[in-house]
Amino acid sequence: MIEFLSQPWPWYISGPLIALVMFLLLWVGGNFGVSSTLRSICSISGAGRYSSFFNFNWKRERWNLVFVLGAIIGGYIASTFLQSEAPLALSKATVEDLSQLNIPFHGDIAPIELFSWKSLMTLKGSFIMVVGGFLVGFGTRWAGGCTSGHAISGLSNLQLPSLIAVIGFFIGGLIMTFLIFPLIF
Amino acid sequence: MKYIKYLFIGIFFGIIMTKSEAISWYRIQEMFRFQSFHMYGIIGSALGVGIVLIQLIKRKHIKTYKGDVITIKNKQFSISRYLFGGIVFGLGWALSGACPGPMYTLIGNGFTVFVVIIASAVLGTFVYGLLKRKLPH
Numbered sequence: 001m002i003e004f005l006s007q008p009w010p011w012y013i014s015g016p017l018i019a020l021v022m023f024l025l026l027w028v029g030g031n032f033g034v035s036s037t038l039r040s041i042c043s044i045s046g047a048g049r050y051s052s053f054f055n056f057n058w059k060r061e062r063w064n065l066v067f068v069l070g071a072i073i074g075g076y077i078a079s080t081f082l083q084s085e086a087p088l089a090l091s092k093a094t095v096e097d098l099s100q101l102n103i104p105f106h107g108d109i110a111p112i113e114l115f116s117w118k119s120l121m122t123l124k125g126s127f128i129m130v131v132g133g134f135l136v137g138f139g140t141r142w143a144g145g146c147t148s149g150h151a152i153s154g155l156s157n158l159q160l161p162s163l164i165a166v167i168g169f170f171i172g173g174l175i176m177t178f179l180i181f182p183l184i185f
Numbered sequence: 186m187k188y189i190k191y192l193f194i195g196i197f198f199g200i201i202m203t204k205s206e207a208i209s210w211y212r213i214q215e216m217f218r219f220q221s222f223h224m225y226g227i228i229g230s231a232l233g234v235g236i237v238l239i240q241l242i243k244r245k246h247i248k249t250y251k252g253d254v255i256t257i258k259n260k261q262f263s264i265s266r267y268l269f270g271g272i273v274f275g276l277g278w279a280l281s282g283a284c285p286g287p288m289y290t291l292i293g294n295g296f297t298v299f300v301v302i303i304a305s306a307v308l309g310t311f312v313y314g315l316l317k318r319k320l321p322h
Contacts, residue, residue: 167271
């Protein structure tokens with residue numbers, strides 16, 4: 001059983017399970033939208049003194065912080081007890097494109113050369129992590145949701161605003177990948 | 186104890202995100218370069234099943250386990266906030282290779298430096314709160 005679960009999960013298993021997570025959250029009285037936790041953390045840290053946007057009853061959304069704590073634990077369980085021996089099956093074309101940008105691929109889930117504490121001490125590494133995180137946090141609140149809130153929850157509810165947001169996600173992602181990456185790497 | 190169910194659903198979510206490789210910076214690059222069906226398959230099949238589940242909730246009036254009505258808020262219509270906010274999000278998504286769910290999950294995967302990325306995302310949310318009135322919505 002453990003061996004079976006330790007293989008990489010195909011998309012047609014993972015996708016429906018993510019929909020099940022959305023359903024379970026609604027069924028227990030919550031909803032599926034991870035980026036709301038970033039606003040809660042702002043409020044808890046006292047951001048309400050600077051903007052009324054953070055004066056909301058974050059205690060009513062404490063459940064979402066517990067949910068993301070679970071996500072951290074789930075990441076630990078999966079990487080410790082359900083680890084796959086096989087390298088990530090990344091497409092050859094991506095490996096080639098990235099090697100032209102001098103981004104190595106050794107079969108890991110992320111380039112350790114870029115996402116490590118050591119890399120944080122370099123100009124490039126800190127730029128990628130600090131700016132990348134900032135843009136995600138700023139953009140997700142402006143757009144009123146992230147991948148979970150718009151691409152899954154919103155589109156599942158056939159919301160046109162979520163379709164516009166997801167189109168925006170892709171415009172931004174393509175600009176970064178094809179126009180800005182060649183300048184950074 | 187009323188939160189324990191959220192903890193378990195979160196653990197389930199973290200395992201799915203890890204085993205599906207949706208937390209992978211490489212998979213996100215592959216997606217934006219249109220070089221694999223993998224991420225499109227995940228998001229597409231989540232969406233297909235999601236649409237059915239939401240329709241079931243609405244048409245069969247499925248309630249929460251406590252018997253409360255499940256209300257799914259409709260999003261207020263606008264173009265600028267979703268488009269511009271979405272573009273900013275997409276820039277960050279491709280650069281960091283992670284949206285908020287994977288950011289948390291990656292910490293559990295041993296990429297502890299993601300606490301810095303999350304802190305930075307919190308800062309981004311804070312600056313949005315400061316500038317909110319000046320931005321088109």
